[in-house]
Amino acid sequence: MAVRVGVVTFPGSLDDRDALRAIEFAGGVGVPLWHADPDLQGVDAVILPGGFSYGDYLRCGAIARYAPVMASVVAGAKDGLPVLGICNGFQVLCESHLLPGALIRNDHRRFVCRDQALRMLNTTSRWTSAYRPDQVITIPIKNGEGGYVADAATLDKLERDGRIVARYVHGNPNGSYRDIAGVTNKAGNVVGLMPHPEHAVESLTGPGTDGLGFFLSLIGVRDEVDA
């Protein structure tokens, strides 16, 4: 049976449609979920998409964290439900304390929008197993508050435990500590990533198809991505 992946739409989400489309490209079934409805409709995984939920009021992701759907997502994640947070979704996962650290304004204080090279590090998480360790991929990045920060002890532990999913290469776009582009939780089911794999699933509209591996990883297709 096809893997069903829910994508939450918050007020101010932008990339929910692209995430649903990426799931379909990877052979899954996309299921739209609504921020005000705690029912996850029995999905096999959840994506929190990019955008500006609740207008980025207070802090990015801080209001979304308390949306009715998030109680179900947090409970599910603690039980092993695969959850991928992209950009604003990563911010929501950090605010929810499902992932360590936080995301702050880019150090250069400008919005960044470009194709970005990443080195894949953890390739055992539920969302990254289609990649090879040290594989370099290129996908778009677009954020104003994408600087990943955490205290030194947390960063050391993430490195020691192999929980850094990807690092920026050929230039750090936002001042993220230790060039961190994405991290995973201890169990490997929750992944947060600042760049946008859902915008790189077909060569017509993106820099390539390097992003597809995140979705193929979940849906169970391995070794398909050869960037």
Next chain:
Amino acid sequence: MPVVVVDVVLKPEILDPQGQAILGAVNRLGIAGVTSVRQGKHFELDVADDFDDEAVATLADSLLSNPVIETFTIHRP
């Protein structure tokens, strides 16, 4: 109805790009003597008489601030 104030600032080890931008503007104004700016948030809450500091702290810790990067102080003016 009592007023309670919560001030939230970034922890010292967290970079503050907005504070840096403000410092840049201070320098452009030609004002000498300011060497650093750290900016934060100021919340004024109207609360019930029995809404004590412990309740405020719970709210500040869960919503008004992110304890990963920020600290807060509570004042009753």
